[in-house]
Amino acid sequence: MLNIVLFGPPGAGKGTQSENIIQKYQLTHISTGDLFRKHLSEGTELGKLAQKYMNEGNLVPDDVVIGMVDDKINQTTNSKGFIFDGFPRTVAQAEALDVVLEKKGTPIKGMIALFVEDEELIKRIEHRGKTSGRADDQDIEKIHNRINVYKNETLPVMDYYQKQGKLHEIRGLGTVEEIFERIATAIDTL
Ligand code: AMP
Numbered sequence: 619m620l621n622i623v624l625f626g627p628p629g630a631g632k633g634t635q636s637e638n639i640i641q642k643y644q645l646t647h648i649s650t651g652d653l654f655r656k657h658l659s660e661g662t663e664l665g666k667l668a669q670k671y672m673n674e675g676n677l678v679p680d681d682v683v684i685g686m687v688d689d690k691i692n693q694t695t696n697s698k699g700f701i702f703d704g705f706p707r708t709v710a711q712a713e714a715l716d717v718v719l720e721k722k723g724t725p726i727k728g729m730i731a732l733f734v735e736d737e738e739l740i741k742r743i744e745h746r747g748k749t750s751g752r753a754d755d756q757d758i759e760k761i762h763n764r765i766n767v768y769k770n771e772t773l774p775v776m777d778y779y780q781k782q783g784k785l786h787e788i789r790g791l792g793t794v795e796e797i798f799e800r801i802a803t804a805i806d807t808l
Contacts, residue, residue: 619724620645620699622805623706625776626732627768628761629739629746630790631797635732636703638798643805646694649703650683653690655752675754675764677707677771684714691718699727707772712779727808729779730801732790736765 620643624632633649640647654672657665664686671678687705694700706712719725734742740761747755754760779785786804790797 619697620805620808621702621719621724621726622699622808623702623726623729623779624732625729625779626790627734627736627739627772628764629743630732630734631742631794632703632732634794635798635801636701638794639701639801639805642802643698643701645699645701646697647701647703648687648690648705650678650687650705650707651703653686654678673753673760675760675767677767680708680710680714683707683711684718687711687715688718691722699724702726706775709774709778712775726779726784728784728786728804729776730804731776731785731787732797733787734790738791739765 622639622645624636624639626632633652636647636649639645654665654668658669658672659665664682667682668678677683683705687702691700702715706715715726740758743755743761743764744758746752754764776785786807788797788800788804
C-alpha cells in the first residue's frame with residue numbers, strides 16, 4: 619500500500635493537492651479537518667467536543683483525533699493506500715499512527731511537506747474565508763494562532779519522519795499544476 623502523509627501549515631494547499639493525488643494514485647483520503655467538520659455539521663458528540671478547539675484554531679486533543687483516525691482506517695477495505703491530510707499534527711499522533719499501521723503491516727512510505735511563507739499563507743486563508751464559510755478562516759487572530767500552533771506543536775512531526783528518512787520537502791509556491799508535478803515526482807520515488 620502507498621501510505622503518504624501530506625504535511626504543511628494551514629493554507630499550504632493540502633486539500634487542493636490531496637484531490638489531485640487521490641485522482642492519480644487512487645488513494646483513500648483521510649482529512650481530520652474534513653472529518654471534524656462533518657461531525658460538526660451532523661451535530662454529533664464528537665463534533666460538539668471538537669468545535670471549541672477548532673473555533674479558536676487550537677488542536678483537538680490527541681486521543682480524540684487518534685480514535686477517529688483509527689476507526690476510519692479500520693473501516694476501510696480494499697484500499698491502495700491512504701493519504702493523511704492534516705494528520706498527524708503532533709508527535710504523539712505520529713507515534714499512534716505507526717502503531718495502527720504496524721498492526722495492518724503497512725507503514726507510512728513517505729511524508730510530502732509543503733513549504734509556503736507566512737504572508738502568502740495568511741493571504742490564501744483570508745481569500746478562502748470569503749467562500750469556505752469556515753469560522754476559523756474569518757478572523758485574523760485565529761489565523762495567526764493556527765500558524766503559531768503549527769510552528770510550536772506540529773513542526774516537530776517533520777523531524778519524526780526525517781529521522782526515518784521519509785521526508786520530501788516541496789516548494790508550495792506556483793500554480794496548482796506546477797506544485798502537483800513536484801509532488802508526483804516525489805511520490806514516484808517512494
Ligand atoms: P484543517 O482543516 O486541517 O485546517 O483543520 C481544522 C481544525 O480542525 C484545526 O485547526 C484543529 O482545530 C482541528 N484538527 C484537524 N486535524 C487535527 C489534528 N490532526 N489534530 C488536532 N486537531 C486537528
